Amino acid sequence: MARANPGDADTPDREIRLLKNPDGQWTARDLRVGVTAQGESQDIALTNLDAVVDAIEGDGGETPTDDEIRDLGVDPEIARSQDDELPDVLQ
Numbered sequence: 741m742a743r744a745n746p747g748d749a750d751t752p753d754r755e756i757r758l759l760k761n762p763d764g765q766w767t768a769r770d771l772r773v774g775v776t777a778q779g780e781s782q783d784i785a786l787t788n789l790d791a792v793v794d795a796i797e798g799d800g801g802e803t804p805t806d807d808e809i810r811d812l813g814v815d816p817e818i819a820r821s822q823d824d825e826l827p828d829v830l831q
Contacts, residue, residue, distance in 0.1 A: 756789070758782060773797070 766785035779785035
Protein backbone atom coordinates (compact mmCIF):
# COMPACT_ATOMS: atom_id res chain seq x y z
CA MET A 741 0.00 0.00 0.00
CA ALA A 742 1.24 3.47 -0.92
CA ARG A 743 4.66 2.14 -1.48
CA ALA A 744 7.51 3.97 -3.10
CA ASN A 745 9.32 2.46 -6.03
CA PRO A 746 12.78 1.15 -5.10
CA GLY A 747 14.32 3.89 -7.24
CA ASP A 748 12.54 6.48 -5.10
CA ALA A 749 14.51 5.63 -1.95
CA ASP A 750 17.04 8.40 -2.55
CA THR A 751 14.41 10.95 -3.57
CA PRO A 752 11.47 10.71 -1.18
CA ASP A 753 9.21 13.06 -3.15
CA ARG A 754 5.92 11.23 -2.72
CA GLU A 755 3.42 13.14 -0.61
CA ILE A 756 0.06 11.53 0.11
CA ARG A 757 -2.93 13.07 1.82
CA LEU A 758 -5.35 10.71 3.53
CA LEU A 759 -8.78 12.01 4.57
CA LYS A 760 -11.78 10.39 6.21
CA ASN A 761 -14.97 11.49 4.46
CA PRO A 762 -18.26 12.23 6.24
CA ASP A 763 -19.73 9.04 4.73
CA GLY A 764 -16.99 6.91 6.34
CA GLN A 765 -15.06 6.35 3.11
CA TRP A 766 -11.36 7.26 2.92
CA THR A 767 -9.78 9.39 0.21
CA ALA A 768 -6.09 9.10 -0.62
CA ARG A 769 -4.46 11.70 -2.89
CA ASP A 770 -0.97 11.55 -4.40
CA LEU A 771 0.05 15.19 -4.65
CA ARG A 772 3.00 14.61 -7.00
CA VAL A 773 0.96 12.71 -9.60
CA GLY A 774 -2.26 14.59 -8.88
CA VAL A 775 -4.61 11.62 -8.63
CA THR A 776 -7.12 10.49 -6.02
CA ALA A 777 -8.61 7.15 -5.02
CA GLN A 778 -11.13 6.07 -2.41
CA GLY A 779 -11.80 3.01 -0.30
CA GLU A 780 -13.78 1.73 2.65
CA SER A 781 -10.63 1.78 4.81
CA GLN A 782 -7.29 3.56 4.85
CA ASP A 783 -5.56 0.44 3.54
CA ILE A 784 -8.00 0.00 0.66
CA ALA A 785 -7.78 3.68 -0.29
CA LEU A 786 -3.97 3.50 -0.34
CA THR A 787 -3.99 0.24 -2.31
CA ASN A 788 -6.41 1.78 -4.83
CA LEU A 789 -4.18 4.86 -5.07
CA ASP A 790 -1.15 2.69 -5.82
CA ALA A 791 -3.08 0.96 -8.62
CA VAL A 792 -4.02 4.30 -10.19
CA VAL A 793 -0.46 5.64 -9.96
CA ASP A 794 0.93 2.40 -11.43
CA ALA A 795 -1.49 2.64 -14.35
CA ILE A 796 -0.70 6.29 -15.03
CA GLU A 797 3.04 5.84 -14.83
CA GLY A 798 2.91 2.88 -17.21
CA ASP A 799 3.70 0.12 -14.75
CA GLY A 800 0.15 -1.11 -14.37
CA GLY A 801 -2.60 -2.35 -16.59
CA GLU A 802 -2.55 -4.64 -19.55
CA THR A 803 -4.14 -4.86 -22.97
CA PRO A 804 -7.56 -6.52 -22.73
CA THR A 805 -8.03 -9.94 -24.27
CA ASP A 806 -10.54 -10.56 -27.04
CA ASP A 807 -12.79 -12.32 -24.51
CA GLU A 808 -12.68 -9.31 -22.17
CA ILE A 809 -13.59 -7.02 -25.06
CA ARG A 810 -16.48 -9.32 -26.05
CA ASP A 811 -17.69 -9.32 -22.42
CA LEU A 812 -18.19 -5.56 -22.82
CA GLY A 813 -20.40 -6.18 -25.85
CA VAL A 814 -17.80 -5.00 -28.39
CA ASP A 815 -16.51 -6.92 -31.40
CA PRO A 816 -12.68 -7.04 -31.02
CA GLU A 817 -12.12 -6.76 -34.78
CA ILE A 818 -14.23 -3.62 -35.00
CA ALA A 819 -12.59 -2.16 -31.89
CA ARG A 820 -9.10 -2.69 -33.34
CA SER A 821 -10.05 -1.24 -36.71
CA GLN A 822 -10.94 2.15 -35.21
CA ASP A 823 -8.46 5.00 -35.57
CA ASP A 824 -6.59 6.27 -32.52
CA GLU A 825 -8.24 9.68 -32.42
CA LEU A 826 -10.15 10.58 -29.28
CA PRO A 827 -13.76 11.72 -29.56
CA ASP A 828 -14.13 15.52 -29.55
CA VAL A 829 -15.43 15.47 -26.00
CA LEU A 830 -12.21 13.81 -24.76
CA GLN A 831 -9.73 16.00 -26.63
